[in-house]
Amino acid sequence: MKNLPYRDFDDCRDDRSDQFCFTYFPEENTLPKWTIELTASEIAEIASGKMQTLNLWKCQNPNCGSHFFSPNETCFDCDYIDDELDERMRIMDTLSLSLTREDWVKGYLKSFPDAHPLRIIGDYNSQAKLGKKWGYFSLVEMETLVEKLKG
Numbered sequence: 001m002k003n004l005p006y007r008d009f010d011d012c013r014d015d016r017s018d019q020f021c022f023t024y025f026p027e028e029n030t031l032p033k034w035t036i037e038l039t040a041s042e043i044a045e046i047a048s049g050k051m052q053t054l055n056l057w058k059c060q061n062p063n064c065g066s067h068f069f070s071p072n073e074t075c076f077d078c079d080y081i082d083d084e085l086d087e088r089m090r091i092m093d094t095l096s097l098s099l100t101r102e103d104w105v106k107g108y109l110k111s112f113p114d115a116h117p118l119r120i121i122g123d124y125n126s127q128a129k130l131g132k133k134w135g136y137f138s139l140v141e142m143e144t145l146v147e148k149l150k151g
């Protein structure tokens with residue numbers, strides 16, 4: 001059994017100082033994980049053998065296999081595939097048809113007018129073929145271009 005620290009203790013609900021978060025990987029090197037939160041006394045009960053079962057909630061995606069300690073948890077692997085992401089992918093596809101990288105940024109700003117230059121660079125760089133075709137942006141280049149385009 002392999003227990004790995006999962007998040008900072010600050011992230012634990014209720015800010016209870018004796019609450020500890022763990023992620024348990026039931027199978028080596030694969031996706032499913034069990035996210036578990038325990039108090040110090042619960043850990044002691046498990047160690048002493050007094051507590052032998054945990055109630056966990058499983059992800060709604062039958063192919064996922066991850067389990068959570070609370071029904072309100074979101075599954076990092078499944079719950080973030082949403083319309084917003086689809087929309088973003090669609091925009092990125094359209095933008096990849098731009099004729100120059102300046103056009104790309106111009107189009108990007110139409111869809112995401114408040115995007116920070118670093119965010120724009122991140123989205124640009126994540127499309128590897130753009131960087132190969134037009135070269136990558138430095139932060140200064142992007143800031144200058146964004147200022148010019150927003151003019």
Ligand SMILES: [Zn+2]
Binds near residue numbers: 064065
């Ligand atoms: Zn899942």
